[in-house]
Each structure stands twice: as C-alpha cells, then as structure tokens.
Amino acid sequence: MDHQSVPDMPAEIIPPATRLMALADRFQLKAGGELHRARLGYETWGRLSPARDNAILLLGGFSASAHAASNADDPSAGWWERMIGPGKPIDTDRWFVICIASLGGCFGSTGPASINPATGQRYRLGFPEVSIEDTAEAAVQAVRRLGIAQLACVIGTSMGGMTALSLLCRHPGLARSHINISGACQATAFAIAIRSLQRQAITSDPEWREGYYSRATAPSAGMRLARMLGTLSYRSIEEWDIRFGRTPIGRERAVPNPKASFAPEFMIETYLHQQADRFIGRYDPNCYLYLSRAIDRFDLGDQTGGDIMAALSRAAIDQALVIGVTSDLLFPLCQQEMIAEGLRRGDVATETLRITSLRGHDAFLADFEQFGPPIGRFLTSIACRQPDCANA
Amino acid sequence: MDHQSVPDMPAEIIPPATRLMALADRFQLKAGGELHRARLGYETWGRLSPARDNAILLLGGFSASAHAASNADDPSAGWWERMIGPGKPIDTDRWFVICIASLGGCFGSTGPASINPATGQRYRLGFPEVSIEDTAEAAVQAVRRLGIAQLACVIGTSMGGMTALSLLCRHPGLARSHINISGACQATAFAIAIRSLQRQAITSDPEWREGYYSRATAPSAGMRLARMLGTLSYRSIEEWDIRFGRTPIGRERAVPNPKASFAPEFMIETYLHQQADRFIGRYDPNCYLYLSRAIDRFDLGDQTGGDIMAALSRAAIDQALVIGVTSDLLFPLCQQEMIAEGLRRGDVATETLRITSLRGHDAFLADFEQFGPPIGRFLTSIACRQPDCANA
Structure with a gap:
C-alpha cells in the first residue's frame, strides 16, 4: 500500500x-x-x-x-x-x-x-x-x-x-x-469475548483498511458498534432496565438517521448512540484495537x-x-x-x-x-x- | 433501485x-x-x-x-x-x-x-x-x-x-x-440493546444494501457479528468462564483467517466464530432484522x-x-x-x-x-x- x-x-x-x-x-x-x-x-x-x-x-x-x-x-x-x-x-x-x-x-x-x-x-x-x-x-x-x-x-x-x-x-x-x-x-472469557467482538466490529468495517484509514474515511460504523457494545458492558443489566425500561424515543429527540430502516426506537438505543457519538473521533481506532488486545493478553x-x-x-x-x-x-x-x-x-x-x-x-x-x-x-x-x- | x-x-x-x-x-x-x-x-x-x-x-x-x-x-x-x-x-x-x-x-x-x-x-x-x-x-x-x-x-x-x-x-x-x-x-432494555446492536451490525455492513443483497454479496460480516453477539447473550457469563477460561487456540485449530490482524487467540473467540459459521447462510439477514425487531416491539x-x-x-x-x-x-x-x-x-x-x-x-x-x-x-x-x- x-x-x-x-x-x-x-x-x-x-x-x-x-x-x-x-x-x-x-x-x-x-x-x-x-x-x-x-x-x-x-x-x-x-x-x-x-x-x-x-x-x-x-x-x-x-x-x-x-x-x-x-x-x-x-x-x-x-x-x-x-x-x-x-x-x-x-x-x-x-x-x-x-x-x-x-x-x-x-x-x-x-x-x-x-x-x-x-x-x-x-x-x-x-x-x-x-x-x-x-x-x-x-x-x-x-x-x-x-x-x-x-x-x-x-x-x-x-x-x-x-x-x-x-x-x-x-x-x-x-x-x-x-x-x-x-x-x-x-x-475472564466473557470479557475477552466482549472485547473481541468490539475489535471485530472495527476490523470488519471496510473503512478500517487494515489500519490505513484517513480522516475522511474512518471506520466510524465499526467504532460506533464497538463503543456501543463497550458501553453496554460497562454498566449492569439491572441499571439499563431501571433507567430506560421500554421508554420509546420521543419524536422531538434527534436520532441518527431516524428514517433509516431499523432505526432506533427505544431510549436505550438512543443513549448508546449518543455515548458513541461522543467517543468517535476522540479515540483512534488502531489504538482501540491495540489496547483492547493488551487487556485480553494480560x-x-x-x-x-x-x-x-x-x-x-x-x-x-x-x-x-x-x-x-x-x-x-x-x-x-x-x-x-x-x-x-x-x-x-x-x-x-x-x-x-x-x-x-x-x-x-x-x-x-x-x-x-x-x-x-x-x-x-x-x-x-x-x-x-x-x-x-x-x-x- | x-x-x-x-x-x-x-x-x-x-x-x-x-x-x-x-x-x-x-x-x-x-x-x-x-x-x-x-x-x-x-x-x-x-x-x-x-x-x-x-x-x-x-x-x-x-x-x-x-x-x-x-x-x-x-x-x-x-x-x-x-x-x-x-x-x-x-x-x-x-x-x-x-x-x-x-x-x-x-x-x-x-x-x-x-x-x-x-x-x-x-x-x-x-x-x-x-x-x-x-x-x-x-x-x-x-x-x-x-x-x-x-x-x-x-x-x-x-x-x-x-x-x-x-x-x-x-x-x-x-x-x-x-x-x-x-x-x-x-x-427488557438490556435485551433490546443486545438485539439492537445485532441489527446494527447487519445494517452497517455495506453488503446489506438496504436488503438488496445477493447470494454473492451477502452481509456475512454483519451476520457473523450479530450471531456471535447473540450467542454470547444466550448463555451465562459464568458458563463462558468455566467452559473456556483463558484457553488459547491450539496451533492445530482452524480459525478464520488466522494471519489477519487481531485474529482470534482464545478458544472462546473461536467457539463464537464456529457457532456463527453454522448460522450464516442458514438464516436470511432480512428475516433476522424483522423478527429481532418484532421481539423488541412485543x-x-x-x-x-x-x-x-x-x-x-x-x-x-x-x-x-x-x-x-x-x-x-x-x-x-x-x-x-x-x-x-x-x-x-x-x-x-x-x-x-x-x-x-x-x-x-x-x-x-x-x-x-x-x-x-x-x-x-x-x-x-x-x-x-x-x-x-x-x-x-
């Protein structure tokens, strides 16, 4: 290359x-x-x-x-x-x-x-x-x-x-x-699996390009998935249920591409997107991969x-x-x-x-x-x- | 289209x-x-x-x-x-x-x-x-x-x-x-989130093409991620640890693309890949999306x-x-x-x-x-x- x-x-x-x-x-x-x-x-x-x-x-x-x-x-x-x-x-x-x-x-x-x-x-x-x-x-x-x-x-x-x-x-x-x-x-095996899936989300994104992404074509879909999965694992199952339950997204709330097929419908989904929005562009995908693997190998x-x-x-x-x-x-x-x-x-x-x-x-x-x-x-x-x- | x-x-x-x-x-x-x-x-x-x-x-x-x-x-x-x-x-x-x-x-x-x-x-x-x-x-x-x-x-x-x-x-x-x-x-909110991420893995795969994929260009990377995440959620955290712990992949084991960057290293990862291998090509991605959403909306x-x-x-x-x-x-x-x-x-x-x-x-x-x-x-x-x- x-x-x-x-x-x-x-x-x-x-x-x-x-x-x-x-x-x-x-x-x-x-x-x-x-x-x-x-x-x-x-x-x-x-x-x-x-x-x-x-x-x-x-x-x-x-x-x-x-x-x-x-x-x-x-x-x-x-x-x-x-x-x-x-x-x-x-x-x-x-x-x-x-x-x-x-x-x-x-x-x-x-x-x-x-x-x-x-x-x-x-x-x-x-x-x-x-x-x-x-x-x-x-x-x-x-x-x-x-x-x-x-x-x-x-x-x-x-x-x-x-x-x-x-x-x-x-x-x-x-x-x-x-x-x-x-x-x-x-x-643990579970923690390895959760992180492995996050890495796979990034490396499966064609825009990752074996690490040679650019500012214009970054693997943002993969990073988004990775961070959403990470965020989900950082809290507890019970907290998500208590905080968000089945609350639907209010019409007034901005969601990414709301007219897209299978767009978010529940607040829990929007919240995970918002957390990912804050993260993407503030963390380098290759660094994410290296450090994530380092934790698993430790x-x-x-x-x-x-x-x-x-x-x-x-x-x-x-x-x-x-x-x-x-x-x-x-x-x-x-x-x-x-x-x-x-x-x-x-x-x-x-x-x-x-x-x-x-x-x-x-x-x-x-x-x-x-x-x-x-x-x-x-x-x-x-x-x-x-x-x-x-x-x- | x-x-x-x-x-x-x-x-x-x-x-x-x-x-x-x-x-x-x-x-x-x-x-x-x-x-x-x-x-x-x-x-x-x-x-x-x-x-x-x-x-x-x-x-x-x-x-x-x-x-x-x-x-x-x-x-x-x-x-x-x-x-x-x-x-x-x-x-x-x-x-x-x-x-x-x-x-x-x-x-x-x-x-x-x-x-x-x-x-x-x-x-x-x-x-x-x-x-x-x-x-x-x-x-x-x-x-x-x-x-x-x-x-x-x-x-x-x-x-x-x-x-x-x-x-x-x-x-x-x-x-x-x-x-x-x-x-x-x-x-529950957690179950919605887990399924939402699975749907997002499929719809984020460029090969999904808003549902107009073909046999030759199916969203297999997205389906793989979705099924791996699903499989992870179908069992318990403790079971993964007891069954797989931190056992590394034996050299003799076939793993998908072992020379790829950030390829699987632990048995838990290989297992999830194997489960996905069995599933991809046996379940239609659009059906996956429709039924997954139906569960969330029920x-x-x-x-x-x-x-x-x-x-x-x-x-x-x-x-x-x-x-x-x-x-x-x-x-x-x-x-x-x-x-x-x-x-x-x-x-x-x-x-x-x-x-x-x-x-x-x-x-x-x-x-x-x-x-x-x-x-x-x-x-x-x-x-x-x-x-x-x-x-x-």
Missing part, C-alpha cells in the same frame, strides 16, 4: 495540561519489540513534599487520558473530577498526584497513532505489540524521573488496576500502599510461571484497599477477591470493600458517594503513619 | 418435513398491513386422537424452525430432539404435537425472504411489519384447520413464550394448559391498554407451568415470575420452576436433565385429568 497517498488519520488527542516525558531512548517492550524516542503523557496535581514522600500514582482505564481532574492548565473536568482536588478524597492539599496515559493509547503516550520517528509517518499497524506491563515500566521511569524513590500509594482503576498490580509485583518496595478498584489479574501470572497468587504475594506494600462492585459484568467481584487474597498472602494488611451498586464496572466513575469516603479514609490512614501527620 | 439486476438472495430454508399450510387469503397483520396468499410452515408428531383432545402446540424461539424433532419425513435431529418422541417428556405415543415456524422467518412461513405473489420477487424490505401476535393468529388458524377445537397444551420457549402468551390471552379457552419456558411479556399489555397483569389474567386455562433460569441474561427470572403472578390472578393453577443452571437463556436447549422430567410430569398431570387416563 502506498502510505504517502493516505491522508492523515485523526491525530492524537492530547489534553491541554498533559505533559510529555521522554522515555529511555530504546524502550524495551515485554513482547520483544522496542520503541525509539517514545514519550509518556502525564498530568499532576498538588505539590511534591520536601521529603518527596507524598506522591500518589494514578493509573486509569482503557479510555482514560491523564486528565483525571481539572487543574490550572486545563480547567475542564477530568474523568475523576469529584475524587481529586483540594479537600477531596484524593486531597491535593496533602498529596502530589501523578496520572499517566497508557502506552498504546492516543492521549499523549506513544501508540499506533503517534509518528514513528524512523519514518515520519504514523505507526498504524506497524506499531509493535504493547502490553499492560510496558505501561507499568514506563510509569516507573516517570516516577523516578520526577525524583520519587517511593510512592505513598498506587491507585489503579479497571485496566489501570491491572497496570498497578503489574507495577507492584515487578517493583517490590516502590510503593507503600495500593488501592485497586474494579481490577483483575487477568481477563496475565499477572506471566511473571511467576502462571502462579497468580505467587505474583500477588510479591507486592511488598504495607496496606491495600481492594474495591469491587456486585454488578460488574467485566471484572467480576471474584477477581477482586482473588487480588485481596493474594495480597494478604504477601502479608499486606488488606481491606476489601464490596460495593452494592447497579452501576456495574463503571461504578467508580458514577457512584461517587460510595467510592469517595472509603478512598479518602484509606488515604488518611496511610498519611497518619507518617511521622509528621497531625492526626498521628 | 433496479430489482431485476439483483441476483436471487439466499432462498428460504425449508426443512424436508415442514409442510406448508395456506393462511386466509388476506391475512391481516397487527401493525395494519396484510399478507396475500401467505403460508405457515409446520411439522407434526404423533396422532390426533379420535376425540381431537390430545394436541400440543409448540412455539419456538427466534431461530427455531418447525423441525423440533426427527420424524418419518426428516430423520435429522430437531432443535428439541431429546424432548419430543415416543416415551420422551413430550410423549408422542400420547400427544399429537404441532410445531410451527414463525411468520417473518425463513423456515417455511411467509417472511421477507419469501416471494411476493404480487411481484414475483422476494419481499425483502417490502415485507410489511410482522409481529409476535401475527404468528399467534396464524397458529390459531392452523390449529382450527387441523380440526382441533381445543389444545391440551400450548408450549412456548423464549420468543415462543411471548407468542404463546399472546395466543392464550387473545383466545381464552383455546387451550387447557400452558408451559412457558424462559419467556416474557415484553423485552408488549403483551398492548391488548389491555398497557396492563400486563390484566392481559395475563385473561388466559382461561386450567394449569400452567412457568420455568425460568437463574443465569438468564435476556429473559431474566423476574419476567417468568411476572407471568406466573399474572396467570394466578386469572385463577390458573400455576406451578413455577426456578432452574439453577449456568446455561443461561439457552438452558432449555442444553440442560435436558433439568427440563425434561418436570415437563414430562406436568404433561402427565394434565393427561390424567382426562376421563380415559389409565392413571386417573
């Missing part, structure tokens, strides 16, 4: 406050490849203390950028706006918070939508296989570059919960505590010959809080129970919190009342172990 | 033993249209008794033909082979069993893949809107044509459970008893100004058995509980059976041990109310 003839694809979408840090020039990837002149996108809130002992690393989910909350450089709301800020559960008057964007994504860290310095063209499918562990290693480089010898806490949500476990087990002692939210040590046991419990017991932290949600279809509660069990075997004082919510896997983004207070309490408890804590 | 230039689409797939019965020449449809010279596909097992009082009507699910079991004209296994036959739970030594194919499908009853007698061309999207109630009315015509004044039992599975309720509530007294299996009075309360309980209480039968499955994602247990409650309000002696199974919505097709005996017992109990019953 003549790459020169392909117009530029949707560019990377780098939030205004996201800073870019150069990674080691030849960044080795778990699957065997390497990245040249790769970079990591990150944002920070609060101030690093003189003792450099108040840093929290935040690792987000599949579609999360580093813009977790508003800050001076970008007053727009972040994906965890209610959680991070002065006086909030992750209190930036006390903590220095770093959030990084995953490698393989399109929010600033190097991925398939980035320019390959060797060719001057976007990587597209020429990007090497990227893994959850690679993001963990990149995060470790960033932490060290910021002059932090030990993190007070690593917080991981969803896919970021996988990244956090990978980091902790590969770098014992790098953190003192951990909060794992709706995370897992590996994907297995914490890879580090220990398949023994997940052995891997978990390597996390040399003092305290952990592991949170799961009763209605989570993608990262079911038994997976958080496994994390807690493994951490306890490694003598980590582990608190588990089973949240009863209809909001499924996305509850941590939607159900602030249930997540905010326990996260705040946990962070207060680890702060009070420090000698300078007023509450100690 | 020039219809003449479009080659014939995949023909209707009429099982060898399926007989075709002409419906009333101008068959009125619930949505307002009418069908001319429409026909209904059906199969039978056993013999109608001299008193014509031993007939059971069986109404199947979305993708079920009338070939529910093997018979003299077609020895191939039917979709409920273990349930129907001499000495089986639906004992054809005792009962005369009639199974019909749904209107709007492609298994013999008139649908979008049938020839429109007015044009000599297949209906495609020129087919009028067809509803669950229309199949119920067609079934009633068939029953009467076969000389049956009253059915001993109406059995409905999945979508057929909707059809059965519609029939019973519209024709009080037509049946003496009812078995409803994983049925519902209306679809609401038993349409007969009673929205009052489902009032509709259910109209079913003037003596006895009912309502079966649901704990892990059913599409027709959840609360829907079968609603059916039972409504029937009881109409003074129907209603037994409910809550089956604990990992096999989800499809349990009635897969978990014979749990469904066979109670169905057999129920039918024995209604047989013994007849004066000539040896066990009476």
Whole structure:
C-alpha cells in the first residue's frame, strides 16, 4: 500500500495540561519489540513534599487520558473530577498526584497513532505489540524521573488496576500502599469475548483498511458498534432496565438517521448512540484495537510461571484497599477477591470493600458517594503513619 | 433501485418435513398491513386422537424452525430432539404435537425472504411489519384447520413464550394448559440493546444494501457479528468462564483467517466464530432484522391498554407451568415470575420452576436433565385429568 497517498488519520488527542516525558531512548517492550524516542503523557496535581514522600500514582482505564481532574492548565473536568482536588478524597492539599496515559493509547503516550520517528509517518499497524506491563515500566521511569524513590500509594482503576498490580509485583518496595478498584489479574472469557467482538466490529468495517484509514474515511460504523457494545458492558443489566425500561424515543429527540430502516426506537438505543457519538473521533481506532488486545493478553501470572497468587504475594506494600462492585459484568467481584487474597498472602494488611451498586464496572466513575469516603479514609490512614501527620 | 439486476438472495430454508399450510387469503397483520396468499410452515408428531383432545402446540424461539424433532419425513435431529418422541417428556405415543415456524422467518412461513405473489420477487424490505401476535393468529388458524377445537397444551420457549402468551390471552379457552419456558411479556432494555446492536451490525455492513443483497454479496460480516453477539447473550457469563477460561487456540485449530490482524487467540473467540459459521447462510439477514425487531416491539399489555397483569389474567386455562433460569441474561427470572403472578390472578393453577443452571437463556436447549422430567410430569398431570387416563 502506498502510505504517502493516505491522508492523515485523526491525530492524537492530547489534553491541554498533559505533559510529555521522554522515555529511555530504546524502550524495551515485554513482547520483544522496542520503541525509539517514545514519550509518556502525564498530568499532576498538588505539590511534591520536601521529603518527596507524598506522591500518589494514578493509573486509569482503557479510555482514560491523564486528565483525571481539572487543574490550572486545563480547567475542564477530568474523568475523576469529584475524587481529586483540594479537600477531596484524593486531597491535593496533602498529596502530589501523578496520572499517566497508557502506552498504546492516543492521549499523549506513544501508540499506533503517534509518528514513528524512523519514518515520519504514523505507526498504524506497524506499531509493535504493547502490553499492560510496558505501561507499568514506563510509569516507573516517570516516577523516578520526577525524583520519587517511593510512592505513598498506587491507585489503579479497571485496566489501570491491572497496570498497578503489574507495577507492584515487578517493583517490590516502590510503593507503600495500593488501592485497586474494579481490577483483575487477568481477563475472564466473557470479557475477552466482549472485547473481541468490539475489535471485530472495527476490523470488519471496510473503512478500517487494515489500519490505513484517513480522516475522511474512518471506520466510524465499526467504532460506533464497538463503543456501543463497550458501553453496554460497562454498566449492569439491572441499571439499563431501571433507567430506560421500554421508554420509546420521543419524536422531538434527534436520532441518527431516524428514517433509516431499523432505526432506533427505544431510549436505550438512543443513549448508546449518543455515548458513541461522543467517543468517535476522540479515540483512534488502531489504538482501540491495540489496547483492547493488551487487556485480553494480560496475565499477572506471566511473571511467576502462571502462579497468580505467587505474583500477588510479591507486592511488598504495607496496606491495600481492594474495591469491587456486585454488578460488574467485566471484572467480576471474584477477581477482586482473588487480588485481596493474594495480597494478604504477601502479608499486606488488606481491606476489601464490596460495593452494592447497579452501576456495574463503571461504578467508580458514577457512584461517587460510595467510592469517595472509603478512598479518602484509606488515604488518611496511610498519611497518619507518617511521622509528621497531625492526626498521628 | 433496479430489482431485476439483483441476483436471487439466499432462498428460504425449508426443512424436508415442514409442510406448508395456506393462511386466509388476506391475512391481516397487527401493525395494519396484510399478507396475500401467505403460508405457515409446520411439522407434526404423533396422532390426533379420535376425540381431537390430545394436541400440543409448540412455539419456538427466534431461530427455531418447525423441525423440533426427527420424524418419518426428516430423520435429522430437531432443535428439541431429546424432548419430543415416543416415551420422551413430550410423549408422542400420547400427544399429537404441532410445531410451527414463525411468520417473518425463513423456515417455511411467509417472511421477507419469501416471494411476493404480487411481484414475483422476494419481499425483502417490502415485507410489511410482522409481529409476535401475527404468528399467534396464524397458529390459531392452523390449529382450527387441523380440526382441533381445543389444545391440551400450548408450549412456548423464549420468543415462543411471548407468542404463546399472546395466543392464550387473545383466545381464552383455546387451550387447557400452558408451559412457558424462559419467556416474557415484553423485552427488557438490556435485551433490546443486545438485539439492537445485532441489527446494527447487519445494517452497517455495506453488503446489506438496504436488503438488496445477493447470494454473492451477502452481509456475512454483519451476520457473523450479530450471531456471535447473540450467542454470547444466550448463555451465562459464568458458563463462558468455566467452559473456556483463558484457553488459547491450539496451533492445530482452524480459525478464520488466522494471519489477519487481531485474529482470534482464545478458544472462546473461536467457539463464537464456529457457532456463527453454522448460522450464516442458514438464516436470511432480512428475516433476522424483522423478527429481532418484532421481539423488541412485543408488549403483551398492548391488548389491555398497557396492563400486563390484566392481559395475563385473561388466559382461561386450567394449569400452567412457568420455568425460568437463574443465569438468564435476556429473559431474566423476574419476567417468568411476572407471568406466573399474572396467570394466578386469572385463577390458573400455576406451578413455577426456578432452574439453577449456568446455561443461561439457552438452558432449555442444553440442560435436558433439568427440563425434561418436570415437563414430562406436568404433561402427565394434565393427561390424567382426562376421563380415559389409565392413571386417573
């Protein structure tokens, strides 16, 4: 294929406050490849203390950028706006918070939508296989570059919960505590299937063109289907029924192509379309494919010959809080129970919190009342172990 | 569009033993249209008794033909082979069993893949809107044509459970008893969403061509995605994990296009592809769209100004058995509980059976041990109310 003839694809979408840090020039990837002149996108809130002992690393989910909350450089709301800020559960008057964007994504860290310095063209499918562990290693480089010898806490949500476990087990002692939210040590068959169908929706779209789509001819129908299916899986069956039931679309509501055959008729359909509308054009399809596959391939046991419990017991932290949600279809509660069990075997004082919510896997983004207070309490408890804590 | 230039689409797939019965020449449809010279596909097992009082009507699910079991004209296994036959739970030594194919499908009853007698061309999207109630009315015509004044039992599975309720509530007294299996009075928001995405997968495939696909250029990628998503929803999350876990695809296994980018890697993915392989080319895409939408639009309360309980209480039968499955994602247990409650309000002696199974919505097709005996017992109990019953 003549790459020169392909117009530029949707560019990377780098939030205004996201800073870019150069990674080691030849960044080795778990699957065997390497990245040249790769970079990591990150944002920070609060101030690093003189003792450099108040840093929290935040690792987000599949579609999360580093813009977790508003800050001076970008007053727009972040994906965890209610959680991070002065006086909030992750209190930036006390903590220095770093959030990084995953490698393989399109929010600033190097991925398939980035320019390959060797060719001057976007990587597209020429990007090497990227893994959850690679993001963990990149995060470790960033932490060290910021002059932090030990993190007070690593917080991981969803896919970021996988990244956090990978980091902790590969770098014992790098953190003192951990909060794992709706995370897992590996994907279930059902979650693999749901993501596999999303990838298939994209790659089945003729406009995908083996990754050589352009801005004018992007695989938007495939991305739409993929995101709608993703959205459906992020909440619970019960929530959809309670929120939308069988409510028909009002005549006044705009729906995509309402006169088309088999157009949406129920509010639940319109809602999924609207969520997809917000997403298409803001996430690169090739990045979607790479990161989605990385989640499926991740297995914490890879580090220990398949023994997940052995891997978990390597996390040399003092305290952990592991949170799961009763209605989570993608990262079911038994997976958080496994994390807690493994951490306890490694003598980590582990608190588990089973949240009863209809909001499924996305509850941590939607159900602030249930997540905010326990996260705040946990962070207060680890702060009070420090000698300078007023509450100690 | 020039219809003449479009080659014939995949023909209707009429099982060898399926007989075709002409419906009333101008068959009125619930949505307002009418069908001319429409026909209904059906199969039978056993013999109608001299008193014509031993007939059971069986109404199947979305993708079920009338070939529910093997018979003299077609020895191939039917979709409920273990349930129907001499000495089986639906004992054809005792009962005369009639199974019909749904209107709007492609298994013999008139649908979008049938020839429109007015044009000599297949209906495609020129087919009028067809509803669950229309199949119920067609079934009633068939029953009467076969000389049956009253059915001993109406059995409905999945979508057929909707059809059965519609029939019973519209024709009080037509049946003496009812078995409803994983049925519902209306679809939930989640089930609508799952089916809506399946329809979108088909209509997003450029090869669908607004229904004017040909045998050479059928929307097979869309049908593949649709069927894979359907299959995923027919079982339970737990079953996928127990059956497949994270087992990778063996090198020896054939997978579609294994060298393709983002090709399947896990057994769960291959399994879904294999199930789709069996389905594509055996189900007409336009029929898929019409019947899928008919399920979403069905609401038993349409007969009673929205009052489902009032509709259910109209079913003037003596006895009912309502079966649901704990892990059913599409027709959840609360829907079968609603059916039972409504029937009881109409003074129907209603037994409910809550089956604990990992096999989800499809349990009635897969978990014979749990469904066979109670169905057999129920039918024995209604047989013994007849004066000539040896066990009476």
